[in-house]
Amino acid sequence: MNGEDKISVLMPTYNDAKYISNAIESLLNQSYKNLELIVIDNGSIDETPKIIKEFAESDSRIKYLREQRSGQLNALALGAQFIKGKYVTLLHSDDELSDNKAFERNISAIEQNNCGGVFCDLLLMNENGEVQRRIKTAESLNSSSPALLFLRAGSNMIPDFFFVKKEIFDNVLSSYITWNMPYWLKFDETSISTLKLRKVDSWYKYRVYPENYVQSDVGKFEMTNGCLRTVVEIGQRINSPLLNLQILLTRVFKTRMKPLFKIGSSSPQHLREMVMRVINGYFKKIPQNIYFNGLLGFYSNFPSKRMIKLRFDEETVSLGKDARVFYNMMGQKLPVIYEQVLSEAINGFGAVSVLEKDCEKARNLLKFLNLIAKIQVE
Numbered sequence: 001m002n003g004e005d006k007i008s009v010l011m012p013t014y015n016d017a018k019y020i021s022n023a024i025e026s027l028l029n030q031s032y033k034n035l036e037l038i039v040i041d042n043g044s045i046d047e048t049p050k051i052i053k054e055f056a057e058s059d060s061r062i063k064y065l066r067e068q069r070s071g072q073l074n075a076l077a078l079g080a081q082f083i084k085g086k087y088v089t090l091l092h093s094d095d096e097l098s099d100n101k102a103f104e105r106n107i108s109a110i111e112q113n114n115c116g117g118v119f120c121d122l123l124l125m126n127e128n129g130e131v132q133r134r135i136k137t138a139e140s141l142n143s144s145s146p147a148l149l150f151l152r153a154g155s156n157m158i159p160d161f162f163f164v165k166k167e168i169f170d171n172v173l174s175s176y177i178t179w180n181m182p183y184w185l186k187f188d189e190t191s192i193s194t195l196k197l198r199k200v201d202s203w204y205k206y207r208v209y210p211e212n213y214v215q216s217d218v219g220k221f222e223m224t225n226g227c228l229r230t231v232v233e234i235g236q237r238i239n240s241p242l243l244n245l246q247i248l249l250t251r252v253f254k255t256r257m258k259p260l261f262k263i264g265s266s267s268p269q270h271l272r273e274m275v276m277r278v279i280n281g282y283f284k285k286i287p288q289n290i291y292f293n294g295l296l297g298f299y300s301n302f303p304s305k306r307m308i309k310l311r312f313d314e315e316t317v318s319l320g321k322d323a324r325v326f327y328n329m330m331g332q333k334l335p336v337i338y339e340q341v342l343s344e345a346i347n348g349f350g351a352v353s354v355l356e357k358d359c360e361k362a363r364n365l366l367k368f369l370n371l372i373a374k375i376q377v378e
Helices: 020-028 048-058 072-080 102-113 145-151 166-178 217-235 243-256 268-282 290-300 320-330 336-345 356-369
Strands: 007-013 035-041 062-066 087-090 117-119 122-125 131-135 163-165 185-187 192-194 197-199 204-207 307-309 351-354 374-377
Touching: 007 020, 007 072, 020 035, 020 048, 035 048, 035 072, 048 062, 072 166, 072 320, 087 102, 087 166, 102 117, 102 197, 145 192, 145 217, 145 243, 163 166, 166 185, 166 320, 185 217, 217 268, 217 320, 217 356, 243 268, 268 290, 290 320, 290 336, 290 356, 320 356, 336 356, 351 356, 356 374
Parallel strands: 007 035, 007 087, 035 062, 117 197, 122 204, 307 351, 351 374
Antiparallel strands: 087 163, 117 163, 122 131, 185 192
């Protein structure tokens, strides 16, 4: 290894003063020195900015960005504009790298196996940084992995902590950062495939503690929104026969399950069932808000022959990365277009009539809300 290829490390953070020093030090202690750390502060109000600036003052490899609080994925989207490395990876500010040879091993594995990136089992640690256990991930990715992900109701069997070549990062940016789906999924209009990744020795230590983002209401909403999109997008491209039996076998065999599937859309019944599985998997009691009311009504009436007409003003349509912003707007005031679509969704619809100039906005709106409908141009 010549050490000349730079690694770009993205680190989103928010109020992580308690842990961020450990995260940065685990990075700076790497034997592989040609790296850059791009820290994106999502509006911290604790000592986090001060700590980052102190590190940046003593190490020119650290770049500090700050934005208004709009969610982790928007932070990553901002940081992605500044990457310069041949390799790109993610390190959360409350996590750590396993040891000082982690990056060296990862690059060696990519070069030796001629793959696009690597993933690993996660080392689960507590508040004090003590490793408690190992979280097993899938052993490999193959053509049946999207079908398995569908049976798991969108629950990812490959961690989001990517380590990939720059050319592969473009898919990470599209699938994960922009649309909040697993980064290893590759979509086109009618089919789905996976990135060429290799499993390697554990290099990532994931911290679990009471204040974890995933424990919050907005965290649950963001994860549910992403899992729903994953299921809906895969379900429109893959048909899983004997669905309930396969789901049962998946619970028994976990990531070792070899699913049966056919190319082509799932039945409406299967799509309805999987949407409910996702929601019930995150909530003991489904929240009573305009989003879930609309979603439940839509799939209760799915498929529908109703058509609705939409007219877009100049408002920006949310993408998957905007789930936090959307959640906060629900607590205040949603733009009219969202209120209209979700109100119509309660009774179901199967087609949306729009002006030609608004086709992309309509596609993104439906994709964000996880609603399946044809778009017709007036």
